[in-house]
Amino acid sequence: xxxxxxxxxxxxxxxxxxxxxxxxxxxxxxxxxxxxxxxxxxxxxxxxxxxxxxxxxxxxxxxxxxxxxxxxxxxxxxxxxxxxxxxxxxxxxxxxxxxxxxxxxxxxxxxxxxxxxxxxxxxxxxxxxxxxxxxxxxxxxxxxxxxxxxxxxxxxxxxxxxxxxxxxxxxxxxxxxxxxxxxxxxxxxxxxxxxxxxxxxxxxxxxxxxxxxxxxxxxxxxxxxxxxxxxxxxxxxxxxxxxxxxxxxxxxxxxxxxxxxxxxxxxxxxxxxxxxxxxxxxxxxxxxxxxxxxxxxxxxxxxxxxxxxxxxxxxxxxxxxxxxxxxxxxxxxxxxxxxxxxxxxxxxxxxxxxxxxxxxxxxxxxxxxxxxxxxxxxxxxxxxxxxxxxxxxxxxxxxxxxxxxxxxxxxxxxxxxxxxxxxxxxxxxxxxxxxxxxxxxxxxxxxxxxxxxxxxxxxxxxxxxxxxxxxxxxxxxxxxxxxxxxxxxxxxxxxxxxxxxxxxxxxxxxxxxxxxxxxxxxxxxxxxxxxxxxx
Amino acid sequence: xxxxxxxxxxxxxxxxxxxxxxxxxxxxxxxxxxxxxxxxxxxxxxxxxxxxxxxxxxxxxxxxxxxxxxxxxxxxx
Numbered sequence: 001x002x003x004x005x006x007x008x009x010x011x012x013x014x015x016x017x018x019x020x021x022x023x024x025x026x027x028x029x030x031x032x033x034x035x036x037x038x039x040x041x042x043x044x045x046x047x048x049x050x051x052x053x054x055x056x057x058x059x060x061x062x063x064x065x066x067x068x069x070x071x072x073x074x075x076x077x078x079x080x081x082x083x084x085x086x087x088x089x090x091x092x093x094x095x096x097x098x099x100x101x102x103x104x105x106x107x108x109x110x111x112x113x114x115x116x117x118x119x120x121x122x123x124x125x126x127x128x129x130x131x132x133x134x135x136x137x138x139x140x141x142x143x144x145x146x147x148x149x150x151x152x153x154x155x156x157x158x159x160x161x162x163x164x165x166x167x168x169x170x171x172x173x174x175x176x177x178x179x180x181x182x183x184x185x186x187x188x189x190x191x192x193x194x195x196x197x198x199x200x201x202x203x204x205x206x207x208x209x210x211x212x213x214x215x216x217x218x219x220x221x222x223x224x225x226x227x228x229x230x231x232x233x234x235x236x237x238x239x240x241x242x243x244x245x246x247x248x249x250x251x252x253x254x255x256x257x258x259x260x261x262x263x264x265x266x267x268x269x270x271x272x273x274x275x276x277x278x279x280x281x282x283x284x285x286x287x288x289x290x291x292x293x294x295x296x297x298x299x300x301x302x303x304x305x306x307x308x309x310x311x312x313x314x315x316x317x318x319x320x321x322x323x324x325x326x327x328x329x330x331x332x333x334x335x336x337x338x339x340x341x342x343x344x345x346x347x348x349x350x351x352x353x354x355x356x357x358x359x360x361x362x363x364x365x366x367x368x369x370x371x372x373x374x375x376x377x378x379x380x381x382x383x384x385x386x387x388x389x390x391x392x393x394x395x396x397x398x399x400x401x402x403x404x405x406x407x408x409x410x411x412x413x414x415x416x417x418x419x420x421x422x423x424x425x426x427x428x429x430x431x432x433x434x435x436x437x438x439x440x441x442x443x444x445x446x447x448x449x450x451x452x453x454x455x456x457x458x459x460x461x462x463x464x465x466x467x468x469x470x471x472x473x474x475x476x477x478x479x480x481x482x483x484x485x486x487x488x489x490x491x492x493x494x495x496x497x498x499x500x501x502x503x504x505x506x507x508x509x510x511x512x513x514x515x516x517x518x519x520x521x522x523x524x525x526x527x528x529x530x531x532x533x534x535x
Numbered sequence: 536x537x538x539x540x541x542x543x544x545x546x547x548x549x550x551x552x553x554x555x556x557x558x559x560x561x562x563x564x565x566x567x568x569x570x571x572x573x574x575x576x577x578x579x580x581x582x583x584x585x586x587x588x589x590x591x592x593x594x595x596x597x598x599x600x601x602x603x604x605x606x607x608x609x610x611x612x
Contacts, residue, residue, distance in 0.1 A: 082557040088594040089553060095606060224576045228568040231575040233561050246558030276606045287591055355571045482587050
């Protein structure tokens with residue numbers, strides 16, 4: 001079988017999958033109990049452990065995990081497999097942070113993260129808006145990379161003109177429809193389907209690549225002969241020094257667990273017991289999927305599609321940047337396509353029709369990962385803008401029905417905006433969206449800025465409103481200065497110190513460091529000023 | 536050991552596993568590619584990968600112990 005011999009299997013399987021999602025979306029709509037926001041955004045705070053586990057997993061696992069992670073292992077080698085260790089950390093965070101968030105949220109009827117943080121620090125305007133802004137800064141890039149993944153998949157599955165645009169649009173529109181009609185129930189129920197698919201898909205992907213290379217023995221024998229940089233730290237591009245790897249994996253997990261969509265899933269859980277069990281399932285199952293699933297795809301990819309030519313030289317583009325084997329792609333962003341290329345080119349050849357079905361199932365799992373993260377984030381964004389901005393500052397007297405319509409409009413507008421960004425950036429010479437992992441880590445850096453206030457609010461109860469506001473502002477500013485957008489706007493000046501900072505630890509960790517320092521110093525000053533005034 | 540002390544110990548061990556697994560602990564096992572005959576594998580697998588699996592096992596052991604002996608004891612609401 002050749003690489004184009006998947007036949008009509010992709011159309012049939014994808015059609016069935018999308019139909020199933022729409023059915024679940026409709027079912028979520030039928031099960032709605034009322035027009036109240038609690039029901040639309042938190043499913044009446046009644047979710048059991050299976051739904052909670054799978055919806056937390058499906059929201060956590062995105063195209064970052066299924067395309068980005070194997071792409072990064074394919075580029076940098078085995079060092080990025082250690083990024084899997086962020087998953088148990090996230091599991092523990094579900095217990096440490098999630099159970100307290102749920103309890104306080106339930107006691108006070110909170111709907112969004114900003115409700116809790118602004119109430120604790122008694123800052124109904126500034127902190128509410130800042131927390132909502134962080135949510136937006138996290139959510140939009142994360143939705144963008146999921147839609148981008150839909151385009152990548154479609155391009156590989158259905159070679160032809162405009163298939164990237166068609167795939168991206170289809171993923172965006174179907175996701176948009178089922179969230180709009182059914183709210184949290186639809187999102188959570190579709191997450192059950194998608195979560196199961198992506199867990200199975202990840203493990204199946206690893207198994208398939210090992211099978212393609214002749215089994216575990218031959219697989220690891222071939223891996224052992226990869227270039228030395230692929231088998232050591234800091235990897236092919238010298239990027240993943242332990243400082244960056246450690247901070248990126250530690251804060252990726254914490255930032256992803258306190259992002260708005262997950263925070264709302266804690267509120268939606270029926271009890272703390274549900275969250276504890278979810279934390280255990282999460283840490284056990286998802287780390288296995290990473291280590292024995294997608295990470296093996298990246299390593300196998302290096303064997304099947306070497307990064308070096310016959311002379312042992314790495315493939316480079318005209319600008320001197322590392323690119324994958326030409327059979328995978330011709331741009332630095334093409335590393336993300338390794339899983340799709342391996343499955344499509346090798347599985348049908350090895351296993352015939354069964355291989356074609358398995359390949360398509362895994363590709364559908366990638367789509368499931370992308371859709372399940374996009375839906376959760378779009379749904380959370382709708383809650384942030386409707387509840388934290390529209391309800392509070394624009395139309396406090398709005399009826400439940402009006403709020404529902406505003407929420408739905410926000411979902412539609414954001415989806416179209418993200419889709420437009422994906423399509424526009426594809427034709428931009430210097431694609432600002434670049435690789436999935438790079439953009440994903442930037443989004444996570446934003447949500448990580450909620451960590452100091454969250455820990456203080458749940459455990460320490462020491463900081464002040466002024467400290468929280470100043471810390472968040474400084475954290476966001478540092479991310480902007482260290483992000484790829486700063487040199488795009490202000491040129492390369494001052495790159496010496498910035499470049500040094502970027503090479504040492506993850507930018508989210510730098511921002512968190514300055515955030516915490518500011519939070520502590522300003523809180524101390526505010527307390528001193530208050531004590532002075534009271535004298 | 537009383538439950539509170541054990542909880543603190545488990546937390547400290549978990550932090551250690553984080554630092555060792557993907558942090559500076561990596562320097563202990565990272566193959567030196569400039570050495571004359573560097574060894575990149577342990578038990579036939581890439582050494583870095585084995586290192587990751589080991590610390591995953593440690594983290595998972597801590598989580599299982601915490602779940603069955605501490606978390607379940609707490610009030611669920």
